[in-house]
Amino acid sequence: MKMAAPAAPAVSAAGSAVAQHVPSLKQRWRGAGNLAPALLFLGLFFLAPLIGLLLRGVLEPVPGIGNYEQLFANSAYARVLLNTFSVAGLVTVFSLLLGFPLAWAITLVPRGWGRWILNIVLLSMWTSLLARTYSWLVLLQASGVINKALMAMGIIDQPLEMVHNLTGVVIGMSYIMIPFIVLPLQATMQAIDPMILQAGSICGASPWTNFFRVFLPLCRPGLASGGLMVFVMSLGYYVTPALLGGAQNMMLPEFIIQQVQSFLNWGLASAGAALLIAITLVLFYFYLKLQPESPVGASNAR
Amino acid sequence: MLLTPNAMSRRMRFGLYATTGLIGLFLLLPIVFIVLLSFGSSQWLVFPPPGWTLKWYGQFFSNPEWMSAAAASLKVAVLTTICAVALGLPTAFALVRGRFPGREMLYGLFTLPMIVPLVIIAVAVYALFLKLGYTGTMFAFVVSHVIVALPFTIISIINSLKLFDQSIEDAAVICGASRLQAVFKVTFPAIRPGMVAGALFAFLVSWDEVVLSVMMASPTLQTLPVKMWTTLRQDLTPVIAVASTLLIGLSVLVMVIAAAVRRRNEISA
Numbered sequence: 059m060k061m062a063a064p065a066a067p068a069v070s071a072a073g074s075a076v077a078q079h080v081p082s083l084k085q086r087w088r089g090a091g092n093l094a095p096a097l098l099f100l101g102l103f104f105l106a107p108l109i110g111l112l113l114r115g116v117l118e119p120v121p122g123i124g125n126y127e128q129l130f131a132n133s134a135y136a137r138v139l140l141n142t143f144s145v146a147g148l149v150t151v152f153s154l155l156l157g158f159p160l161a162w163a164i165t166l167v168p169r170g171w172g173r174w175i176l177n178i179v180l181l182s183m184w185t186s187l188l189a190r191t192y193s194w195l196v197l198l199q200a201s202g203v204i205n206k207a208l209m210a211m212g213i214i215d216q217p218l219e220m221v222h223n224l225t226g227v228v229i230g231m232s233y234i235m236i237p238f239i240v241l242p243l244q245a246t247m248q249a250i251d252p253m254i255l256q257a258g259s260i261c262g263a264s265p266w267t268n269f270f271r272v273f274l275p276l277c278r279p280g281l282a283s284g285g286l287m288v289f290v291m292s293l294g295y296y297v298t299p300a301l302l303g304g305a306q307n308m309m310l311p312e313f314i315i316q317q318v319q320s321f322l323n324w325g326l327a328s329a330g331a332a333l334l335i336a337i338t339l340v341l342f343y344f345y346l347k348l349q350p351e352s353p354v355g356a357s358n359a360r
Numbered sequence: 361m362l363l364t365p366n367a368m369s370r371r372m373r374f375g376l377y378a379t380t381g382l383i384g385l386f387l388l389l390p391i392v393f394i395v396l397l398s399f400g401s402s403q404w405l406v407f408p409p410p411g412w413t414l415k416w417y418g419q420f421f422s423n424p425e426w427m428s429a430a431a432a433s434l435k436v437a438v439l440t441t442i443c444a445v446a447l448g449l450p451t452a453f454a455l456v457r458g459r460f461p462g463r464e465m466l467y468g469l470f471t472l473p474m475i476v477p478l479v480i481i482a483v484a485v486y487a488l489f490l491k492l493g494y495t496g497t498m499f500a501f502v503v504s505h506v507i508v509a510l511p512f513t514i515i516s517i518i519n520s521l522k523l524f525d526q527s528i529e530d531a532a533v534i535c536g537a538s539r540l541q542a543v544f545k546v547t548f549p550a551i552r553p554g555m556v557a558g559a560l561f562a563f564l565v566s567w568d569e570v571v572l573s574v575m576m577a578s579p580t581l582q583t584l585p586v587k588m589w590t591t592l593r594q595d596l597t598p599v600i601a602v603a604s605t606l607l608i609g610l611s612v613l614v615m616v617i618a619a620a621v622r623r624r625n626e627i628s629a
Contacts, residue, residue: 085459086459086460086461087458087460088458088459089453089454089457089458089460090458090460091454092450092451092453092454092458093450093451093454093455093458094450095446095447095450095451096447096448096450096451096470096510096514097466099447099506099510100469100470100473100507100510103485103488103503103507104472104473104484104485104507106488107484107485107487107488108476108480108481108484110487110488111480111484111487114487156383156386159376159379159380160383160384162376162380163376163379163380166373166376175380175384178387178388180615181387181388181391181612181615182387182388182391184564184611184614184615185391185607185608185611185612186567186568186585186604186607186608186611187568187570188568188570188585188588188589188604188607189391189394189588189603189604189605189607189608190390190391190394192394192588192592192596192600192601192604193390193391193393193394193397193604194390195592195596196393196394196397196405196596196601197390197393199596201404201406202407203393203407206407233386233387233390236383236387265372269372290475293477294477294478294479294480295477296478296571297570297589311477311479314479314480314483315479315482315483315575318483318486324487327483331480331483331484334477334479334480335476335477335480338475338476338477339475342475
């Protein structure tokens with residue numbers, strides 16, 4: 059991966075700073091005791107249950123990898139996996155398409171306006187997920203405002219089916235993910251030197267060439283990290299797919315909950331959970347590779 | 361300005377602004393819609409409503425189930441906030457000031473609950489509390505919420521602690537304060553923006569949490585989102601719109617407070 063390159067110097071810089079100043083062992087561990095409460099808490103209530111859950115996948119109902127075999131062999135379960143990835147993929151594409159112009163406009167318009175657009179994005183990000191999903195449920199239903207408006211305009215004769223199917227899930231989730239695209243992308247765009255674009259146009263590039271050959275490639279780090287983040291988050295979403303989707307479009311998180319709550323099949327649920335964690339962590343590793351530096355990394359050069 | 365006026369055609373710019381306006385409206389649409397609907401008189405959520413009424417608010421506030429859910433939500437959120445800050449504060453100090461190896465990995469560990477899908481945390485913690493017989497207790501709610509709120513608190517406090525120059529604290533110690541006094545009287549006031557932001561994040565995360573709460577809930581103890589969730593599965597009554605409006609209202613209030621705190625700090629800085 060070419061974009062991973064900027065991460066390397068930061069890490070080595072932090073490494074050499076540690077090497078230059080070699081404190082005694084006692085000095086080194088001073089203050090580490092402050093970690094104890096949170097470590098104890100997370101160990102007891104987060105790590106231990108997580109490991110316990112993952113173990114159940116290979117221990118219940120009988121030791122072995124039977125649960126994993128079932129997960130991949132059963133066509134209904136395989137469909138759930140396929141569904142999870144296709145929904146996450148669609149959501150990523152749509153939220154990128156919708157988030158890009160918004161992020162771009164924030165950097166272009168006068169500052170006051172940009173701040174307002176940003177406020178709208180933050181408002182939508184921090185208002186209740188459940189409230190917004192409920193709102194989409196009402197908006198999209200057969201007798202809902204959107205169907206009525208489309209029918210009144212004569213665009214459709216029959217109400218469109220937009221909830222309890224794939225359309226509902228994709229609309230609702232793309233809507234929820236837009237802020238997670240806009241925020242990183244906007245930061246990337248803000249950092250692009252406008253002179254580069256001016257240089258492009260002086261050298262004779264048309265606005266379109268300038269956009270596709272100069273601007274878009276410069277936005278790539280923001281697009282990649284935003285898109286990857288949204289894809290990962292979409293894989294693990296439960297509330298929106300459960301409310302806006304139908305029985306046909308079950309995704310992995312819903313499947314896990316169903317196995318636990320309805321069928322008490324902890325083994326299969328655990329296998330599904332292990333798969334979801336593995337995919338999430340691998341993708342998140344790539345996401346971290348895209349980030350320039352770690353928040354605690356360079357701080358010891360004091 | 362990115363594509364400068366001479367590099368960007370007028371049509372292109374107009375297109376961009378129009379698209380932006382539409383997407384901005386798209387972002388606001390469900391939020392504004394649900395607030396309006398909570399005042400609409402139609403039982404079937406007809407829009408635009410035939411009339412305006414406070415009937416649903418009356419139903420919400422006179423129903424003991426909704427009221428106890430709202431009270432439980434508030435209680436869980438406040439307790440979560442207190443615990444998350446109490447656990448996050450020493451952690452942030454250790455991570456920013458410590459010289460011990462493996463801090464990067466520890467930071468990763470503390471932010472892990474942000475990355476692991478909520479559903480998995482919910483199922484894992486549910487399994488634990490099921491064994492211990494703690495499901496449906498306030499303890500279960502608060503513990504599960506603190507797990508996911510903690511990363512937000514730690515990150516906020518780390519960010520402001522990194523901006524604080526430790527030599528100021530050292531100066532207080534040289535002038536005769538004990539280290540603890542210096543931390544409480546010098547460092548804490550200086551990093552207050554980070555602590556306040558961390559607390560507000562923790563509150564919002566807990567206030568809005570659905571998945572964990574649904575797993576922890578019992579018929580006798582449920583939070584507002586749980587009550588909404590179970591009601592939603594039966595019908596779309598406008599009372600849910602009232603509950604949504606209250607959830608949105610409190611989130612907006614917290615955001616405004618956060619913005620005000622930030623602005624005051626910008627001015628005083």
